[in-house]
Amino acid sequence: MKQILIEGNRESEYDKMEYFTFPMETMNVTQTYLGKTSHYPHTTGTPKDYPIDCAGIDSGQSAIFAPVDMKVTAKRGIGQSNVTNTVWLVSQNKVSTPSGGFQVFMTLTHWNDSDPFMKKWNVGSVIPKGEIICGEGTDGATANHIHLVVGVGYSDNWTKSSTGKWIIIGDTRKPEEIMYINPSFTNVIKNNGGLSWKEIPKKIGNPVSRDETRDQLQVNVDNAYARDSAAGNILGYINPGIYNSWEVIAKDGYEWHRVEENIWIANGSWCTWLPKKEKEDPQVIADLQDEIAEKEKEIEELKKIVTERDLEIENLQWRQEQNGFKKFIASKNAKYYIYLYKNEILNYEIKG
Numbered sequence: 001m002k003q004i005l006i007e008g009n010r011e012s013e014y015d016k017m018e019y020f021t022f023p024m025e026t027m028n029v030t031q032t033y034l035g036k037t038s039h040y041p042h043t044t045g046t047p048k049d050y051p052i053d054c055a056g057i058d059s060g061q062s063a064i065f066a067p068v069d070m071k072v073t074a075k076r077g078i079g080q081s082n083v084t085n086t087v088w089l090v091s092q093n094k095v096s097t098p099s100g101g102f103q104v105f106m107t108l109t110h111w112n113d114s115d116p117f118m119k120k121w122n123v124g125s126v127i128p129k130g131e132i133i134c135g136e137g138t139d140g141a142t143a144n145h146i147h148l149v150v151g152v153g154y155s156d157n158w159t160k161s162s163t164g165k166w167i168i169i170g171d172t173r174k175p176e177e178i179m180y181i182n183p184s185f186t187n188v189i190k191n192n193g194g195l196s197w198k199e200i201p202k203k204i205g206n207p208v209s210r211d212e213t214r215d216q217l218q219v220n221v222d223n224a225y226a227r228d229s230a231a232g233n234i235l236g237y238i239n240p241g242i243y244n245s246w247e248v249i250a251k252d253g254y255e256w257h258r259v260e261e262n263i264w265i266a267n268g269s270w271c272t273w274l275p276k277k278e279k280e281d282p283q284v285i286a287d288l289q290d291e292i293a294e295k296e297k298e299i300e301e302l303k304k305i306v307t308e309r310d311l312e313i314e315n316l317q318w319r320q321e322q323n324g325f326k327k328f329i330a331s332k333n334a335k336y337y338i339y340l341y342k343n344e345i346l347n348y349e350i351k352g
């Protein structure tokens with residue numbers, strides 16, 4: 001097995017976390033963290049951060065949404081011509097990212113002093129998931145866009161780097177390592193900047209209820225891969241629950257079950273096997289039980305007969321001894337004092 005089935009770096013609450021996703025409906029990355037226009041010194045000085053410039057659908061001011069509930073930890077620049085407007089946001093909870101589950105921060109730079117959304121948000125505000133944080137702007141820039149930096153943990157400040165850039169303080173990371181793309185939200189990708197963005201993992205499969213007339217497999221985790229064939233391509237994660245096992249193939253050390261038309265999963269410690277139960281005919285069972293009862297009765301009667309016979313024999317022997325008789329049993333046909341047939345019993349008394 002070359003590909004792991006369960007991702008090792010996940011924490012137990014991983015899938016209860018919300019995904020941290022790119023915050024605009026249109027992705028248009030006009031400069032990555034490697035961009036020579038202005039970003040390259042950000043990634044080559046000390047400290048460093050990994051900014052991307054995002055322009056939305058056109059040259060106007062597209063909105064930037066809160067991907068999860070985020071708290072404003074700092075807001076700088078309004079009314080200051082020498083400070084570029086920037087807001088610091090920290091996720092309220094741990095979130096799910098392409099590189100694991102973390103609390104994350106995000107900064108947005110260049111929104112305008114007049115931004116109607118930023119008027120609502122102050123240090124301490126919690127911006128609910130799905131609310132607009134701000135629009136693109138031109139504060140400290142020549143065209144509408146947002147300069148976006150992300151990282152793991154907390155941040156509320158910046159500092160000048162060895163290359164003379166204002167760098168966001170904290171455990172800054174490359175945006176594609178911290179943000180997923182949610183294709184049902186960010187449905188236009190004009191320009192991904194050439195970065196390897198990951199989509200939020202798809203959940204597939206429709207669990208059924210337990211049916212004891214079928215072999216079934218219960219998936220107990222929410223991070224087991226669903227594949228297009230036995231050990232085949234990953235389609236996403238199978239929804240937890242019970243599935244019918246339509247077909248089984250052994251491959252690469254796993255037992256693969258086809259659980260839907262084109263969905264295969266591996267049976268492992270993350271599954272419970274629920275075998276078909278043989279159908280039991282209640283009439284057949286009742287008849288067999290009657291037969292057993294009858295035989296038991298017969299056995300009891302035979303035992304009683306045997307016991308009675310034993311008693312009779314004992315009684316006879318006892319009576320013979322009481323009467324002072326000895327027993328002579330002829331061993332063969334022969335002439336004795338009297339002629340006896342084989343097995344005939346002669347009771348006799350010894351006199352004198």
Ligand SMILES: [Zn+2]
Pocket residue numbers: 031038039051052053146147148
């Ligand atoms: Zn920038």
